[in-house]
Amino acid sequence: MAHDLTSTPQKLHSAVTERMFARWTLVIISFVFLALILLLPLAAVFVEAFRKGIGEYFSSLQDPETFSSIRLTLIVAGISVPLNLVCGVAAAWAIAKFEFKGKAFLTTLIDLPFSVSPVIAGLVFVLLFGSNSLLGPWLEAHNVKILFAVPGLVLATMFVTFPFVARELIPLMQEQGTADEEAALSLGASGWQTFWHVTLPNIKWGLLYGVLLCNARAMGEFGAVSVVSGHIRGETNTMPLQVEILYNDYNFAGAFAVASLLALLALVTLVLKTLLEFRFSEEIAASRRH
Numbered sequence: 001m002a003h004d005l006t007s008t009p010q011k012l013h014s015a016v017t018e019r020m021f022a023r024w025t026l027v028i029i030s031f032v033f034l035a036l037i038l039l040l041p042l043a044a045v046f047v048e049a050f051r052k053g054i055g056e057y058f059s060s061l062q063d064p065e066t067f068s069s070i071r072l073t074l075i076v077a078g079i080s081v082p083l084n085l086v087c088g089v090a091a092a093w094a095i096a097k098f099e100f101k102g103k104a105f106l107t108t109l110i111d112l113p114f115s116v117s118p119v120i121a122g123l124v125f126v127l128l129f130g131s132n133s134l135l136g137p138w139l140e141a142h143n144v145k146i147l148f149a150v151p152g153l154v155l156a157t158m159f160v161t162f163p164f165v166a167r168e169l170i171p172l173m174q175e176q177g178t179a180d181e182e183a184a185l186s187l188g189a190s191g192w193q194t195f196w197h198v199t200l201p202n203i204k205w206g207l208l209y210g211v212l213l214c215n216a217r218a219m220g221e222f223g224a225v226s227v228v229s230g231h232i233r234g235e236t237n238t239m240p241l242q243v244e245i246l247y248n249d250y251n252f253a254g255a256f257a258v259a260s261l262l263a264l265l266a267l268v269t270l271v272l273k274t275l276l277e278f279r280f281s282e283e284i285a286a287s288r289r290h
Contacts, residue, residue: 122227
């Protein structure tokens with residue numbers, strides 16, 4: 001019995017030591033992996049962007065084709081993100097707050113862009129709106145340009161970014177339930193008043209989080225946009241496409257300058273994402289205390 005009592009602290013010490021060793025081993029492996037895969041390439045982008053000096057960096061960004069790609073990226077994101085915001089909120093509200101036939105199918109459709117390659121998504125729009133498609137002759141007859149123009153870029157971007165807002169809101173709305181909305185309706189509030197004064201304040205942080213991710217993906221989308229853009233220089237090339245063109249033209253300073261803007265967007269998104277997660281977790285903890 002005495003032997004067992006004396007051996008117990010040793011066993012506990014050994015178990016604690018093993019746990020600490022395992023923990024620090026996993027931490028070191030994670031940091032080494034992230035440094036090699038994420039941090040070093042990210043640092044290389046900024047080093048190469050400023051290799052020839054700040055003057056050359058800003059000169060590269062002022063190139064007419066590069067400036068056009070930046071402007072077009074902002075236009076496409078500025079159109080697609082608000083549309084996905086409205087559609088995502090509507091879809092999430094329908095799925096989380098109501099029961100109806102086809103609900104599971106609608107949920108599956110929302111997840112579809114995650115399982116389909118962006119290149120395939122772009123090809124689908126080519127098959128729908130191309131000159132040899134069913135709609136192509138009608139569009140040409142009425143001088144409506146979808147492909148190789150801003151509408152095609154917006155449609156392709158909307159397709160690949162649609163799930164971000166809806167997928168962020170659905171579990172949040174399901175967890176909150178319908179009690180608050182039912183109480184507001186029972187007190188005489190209209191549907192719009194209920195949404196604006198009850199539903200929206202409850203989902204605001206999750207909504208901002210989804211919009212943030214949606215915007216980051218919209219500005220960085222390459223595959224689907226590449227298929228529908230036609231690569232018309234100065235007209236239909238967004239920033240990711242412009243990086244590829246500049247790099248293939250051996251204009252490395254310009255390519256890395258544009259890439260640094262996209263990398264900076266990723267860093268800003270990461271910081272805002274962390275702040276929103278912190279603020280959201282604080283609000284949830286406060287609501288549970290009350």
